[in-house]
Amino acid sequence: MQNTTNAEEVLVLEDGQTPPTGTTIPPRQPKWNDTFKYIANPDQFCRQNLQEYGPIFNTRVFGRTTIFVGSAKAIQMAFNGDLKYTEIALPATTMDMFGEYSLFQRPDLHRQRKNALAPGLTGRVLDGYTPHINDVIVRGIQDWATPSRLSLYPAVEKICFDILTPLLLGINLDDSDSATFKELPVTSKAELKALYKTYFDGFYGLSKWKSRFTKYGRGLLARAKLIEFMRAVVHRRRTEGKINPSADFLSMMLASQQENPDGVFSDELIENQCLLQLWASHYEISGLVSSLMYQLAQYPQVIQQLREEQATVLGENSNVNMFSPENLKQMVFLEATIKETLRILPPSSTASRQLTKSVVLDGVLYKKGCVLIAEPRLAHIIQEHFQQPEVFAPERFLPERGEGKMYEFIPFGGGVHACLGAQMAMVVTKVFASHVLQAFDWEATDEPKFVQFPLKKLKDDYQIKIIRRV
Numbered sequence: 001m002q003n004t005t006n007a008e009e010v011l012v013l014e015d016g017q018t019p020p021t022g023t024t025i026p027p028r029q030p031k032w033n034d035t036f037k038y039i040a041n042p043d044q045f046c047r048q049n050l051q052e053y054g055p056i057f058n059t060r061v062f063g064r065t066t067i068f069v070g071s072a073k074a075i076q077m078a079f080n081g082d083l084k085y086t087e088i089a090l091p092a093t094t095m096d097m098f099g100e101y102s103l104f105q106r107p108d109l110h111r112q113r114k115n116a117l118a119p120g121l122t123g124r125v126l127d128g129y130t131p132h133i134n135d136v137i138v139r140g141i142q143d144w145a146t147p148s149r150l151s152l153y154p155a156v157e158k159i160c161f162d163i164l165t166p167l168l169l170g171i172n173l174d175d176s177d178s179a180t181f182k183e184l185p186v187t188s189k190a191e192l193k194a195l196y197k198t199y200f201d202g203f204y205g206l207s208k209w210k211s212r213f214t215k216y217g218r219g220l221l222a223r224a225k226l227i228e229f230m231r232a233v234v235h236r237r238r239t240e241g242k243i244n245p246s247a248d249f250l251s252m253m254l255a256s257q258q259e260n261p262d263g264v265f266s267d268e269l270i271e272n273q274c275l276l277q278l279w280a281s282h283y284e285i286s287g288l289v290s291s292l293m294y295q296l297a298q299y300p301q302v303i304q305q306l307r308e309e310q311a312t313v314l315g316e317n318s319n320v321n322m323f324s325p326e327n328l329k330q331m332v333f334l335e336a337t338i339k340e341t342l343r344i345l346p347p348s349s350t351a352s353r354q355l356t357k358s359v360v361l362d363g364v365l366y367k368k369g370c371v372l373i374a375e376p377r378l379a380h381i382i383q384e385h386f387q388q389p390e391v392f393a394p395e396r397f398l399p400e401r402g403e404g405k406m407y408e409f410i411p412f413g414g415g416v417h418a419c420l421g422a423q424m425a426m427v428v429t430k431v432f433a434s435h436v437l438q439a440f441d442w443e444a445t446d447e448p449k450f451v452q453f454p455l456k457k458l459k460d461d462y463q464i465k466i467i468r469r470v
């Protein structure tokens with residue numbers, strides 16, 4: 001069976017054009033309680049409907065006719081329709097939270113903006129971030145008291161915030177240095193973090209009322225304050241003199257703007273992009289690292305294999321404080337293990353697109369106006385994509401088995417909107433895992449409980465037993 005779609009296989013219908021004879025529509029009647037069932041337990045929602053209807057089915061989640069797609073061909077169709085037959089499908093409230101200058105507001109400028117942003121998160125610039133990433137993790141895990149029961153997600157999240165905020169917002173977070181927040185409208189790391197949380201929560205408020213009494217309203221207020229903060233950070237950075245474009249993501253944008261004042265980067269885009277980037281990365285990476293540690297606690301033999309790989313990669317230097325980009329690239333089994341965690345516990349639930357035209361693929365009509373959700377929770381458990389999908393088997397991602405092909409493995413979405421930070425997420429998770437493998441033994445305690453929505457992550461009260469290794 002052919003698993004990928006040729007562009008010409010997708011028949012795009014003009015308005016009023018009749019679909020070919022014999023065309024069907026996706027199975028399943030949308031139900032009034034679909035949103036509730038999906039949000040309450042997305043894994044179960046996907047699994048049950050997959051069993052009953054197959055990998056493509058109709059729903060009514062979030063108040064609109066929404067077609068879930070899980071087969072590689074349909075996912076490819078969904079990911080590659082930008083400017084032809086799809087647009088990014090985000091509710092108006094979400095667009096408000098992103099702001100006028102985000103990556104999403106102007107589909108016509110999306111590619112140009114994204115290309116300009118990528119150098120700040122990939123390649124040599126990303127390699128240059130690894131000393132900072134190592135340093136923050138080494139200091140952060142030193143604070144983990146042992147032997148103890150560690151609340152896993154909050155412990156990881158605290159460190160991830162300290163890694164990402166300096167890299168993305170271009171600020172040092174050291175509260176004990178009086179220069180850190182001098183002349184800025186936010187006065188401490190705790191205040192900044194709390195504002196960020198309010199901003200993040202605002203995306204998922206149920207009420208659209210702009211008021212202090214709603215999550216959405218408080219989110220917008222937090223957003224305004226964060227933009228004011230970023231404006232002051234940018235002003236301070238400019239007065240400090242020469243900007244090193246590879247120091248952090250903010251510097252990359254400021255340097256590019258200095259070089260080409262009429263280019264992509266306006267001040268508004270820079271401020272907004274810093275917010276978007278932290279929004280898109282912080283909770284996702286925290287979710288991934290903590291889920292990885294939770295998964296490994298179930299599989300001591302995988303921990304053993306990972307330690308053997310570390311010993312081979314590092315040789316004599318098996319007790320290091322700094323994993324270099326080269327070391328990280330050699331850790332292929334660790335990479336496979338992280339991918340397997342992303343397959344089984346994808347932090348991000350969905351990549352969604354709205355159809356601006358009707359299309360027909362494989363005799364199925366996807367009607368204009370419907371939303372398509374490419375769901376990793378479907379794609380990652382389909383037997384055609386993964387052998388024995390219910391088994392945790394990192395080796396499936398090694399070249400010999402070669403599972404995890406494009407459009408079958410989609411934790412980072414795909415197509416023109418594919419995640420911009422996938423490489424960065426992998427680097428942070430690899431460094432984190434390497435230090436933790438070196439420093440600790442750990443065991444799972446109770447049955448895990450997960451927050452399911454908007455991101456899948458362990459609940460804050462889930463603990464592991466942790467002991468420092470001699």
Ligand code: HEM
Pocket residue numbers: 103114121168276277278280281284285288346347348350351352411412413414415416417418419420421422424425
């Ligand atoms: C485990 C970590 C992460 C996961 C699971 C994740 C997942 C995703 C997913 C599913 C999408 C939607 C893709 C689509 O619609 O096709 C996305 C988009 C995006 N992500 Fe990530 N992400 C992660 C980390 C990051 C990081 C570290 C950054 C940047 C620092 C980042 C920046 C973005 C941006 C800017 C977009 C929008 C891209 C566009 O629309 O063109 N993400 N991510």
